[in-house]
Amino acid sequence: MQIHANTAMPARSDTPLGDRGSALYVLGISLVVACGGLLFGYDFVVIGGAKPFFERYFALDDPMLSGWANSCALIGCLAGVIVAGGLSDRFGRRRLLMASALLFAVTSVGNALAPTFVLFVTWRMMGGVAIGLASNLSPLYIAEVAPPHLRGRLVSINQLTIVLGILLAQFVNWFLVRDMPAGVSNEWIASSWFGRLGWRWMFGLTAVPSVFFFAGMFFVPESPRWLATKGRMDAARAILSRISGTASADVALGEIRSAIAGEPGKVSFRALLDPRMRKVVVLGVTLAVFQQWCGINVIFNYAEDIFSAAGYDISSVLKNIAWTGSVNLVFTFVALGFVDKRGRRPLMLAGAAGLALIYAIMGGCFYAEIKGVVMLLLVLAAIACYSMSLAPVTWVVISEIFPTRIRGAAVAVAVAALWAACFVLTYTFPLLNEAFGAAGTFWLYSIICLSGLLFIVFQLPETKGRSLEELERELIKHEK
16 A cells, blocks of 8 residues: 655555555544444435325425424534534544434434424434534544545545435335335325334334444544644554554654644634634535535435426335435445545536536426436436535545644534535425426526536635645645
């Protein structure tokens, strides 16, 4: 294994066996931490398959209530992200990840047992806190332990596990209702096993991987960069040595010392208002918002409405949702292969341009009332485009562009903006769909994607292959 070229990097004394052992070690801990992404993906998407059943059970016939049921978890996500920002800088990344695992387990059982819509919403919001913690801390932690030449792929593993969680939720949803007869009435669904209990199993099964995630975190060390900011240099060096070898660890620790020298020991969100941080904070927040406002999550959360508008019944909808998850998984592997080879910027540009074109065509098909397999193929194309570009690469960029000292708080702000944007997107889709129709709604998303394309062209630098400290020197203006 070769180390990415770095003019400050001395010749390594590690053996090839040591290189392989270090790579396997960092891959192992990254996979454990990325379980937070799996739970994030499962818990976030499971509601899409449960929607046709709990809506009948709770008799939700108002578009605003439907939007609230699907978007309420995002309020919790926002709260979780805000909490993660301050507490992860104070107590470390590892403890907060363990807390998110426990919260996933408890809230999944709460949702499964909820007897009323109010309690259902309450548990969804609390589960959203767990999603917020995991979505913030999993990519952040992986970025802080990954060697520069592997960082893109390792952080993208978190997106891969998100996709696996999505696919698992979609498979569970389909499996639990696979025997439901076609063409049944809303009243039949509400009184059947599917409407009374089936959807509860969809939520409750989240507790199983949550327990494994919690247990696995006992074998994961604290972030060495966080340890260094707390003055625990020996502990940081020991972990860096285990990750990349002694020589590389000394270089990395020297860069970290230089990056945090002269900075205040205690960081607050006010530090993000420093004029030196303005450009990088705007970059991170805008990319986070764009990843949501590009519109792809409405396909996951409102799959029933989209496929129903395209002429499919409920049974066919759930099969189509499983297809979307499979395509999502396959093209996430494509991103893993290209993010460190081709770079972040080309993938982001391709994703924005591709989605703008696909949404324009989808809007035209809805306008012309073209239904069936054509719409299914367009939906799959949109998911493929998103999965190999904006989905993983946005998380990679957000996790690597901020300075070490403020990374926890800055990532929290960017991810909070992401979840706020997701809430707006998810809540407004039924209203936009009712006001403008499916055609007008997807044409609006196409315009947003064109705007995002222009922002990426003019504002996003390439970040591949550079250490976090190198990126800090380039992106942050140190002069007052």
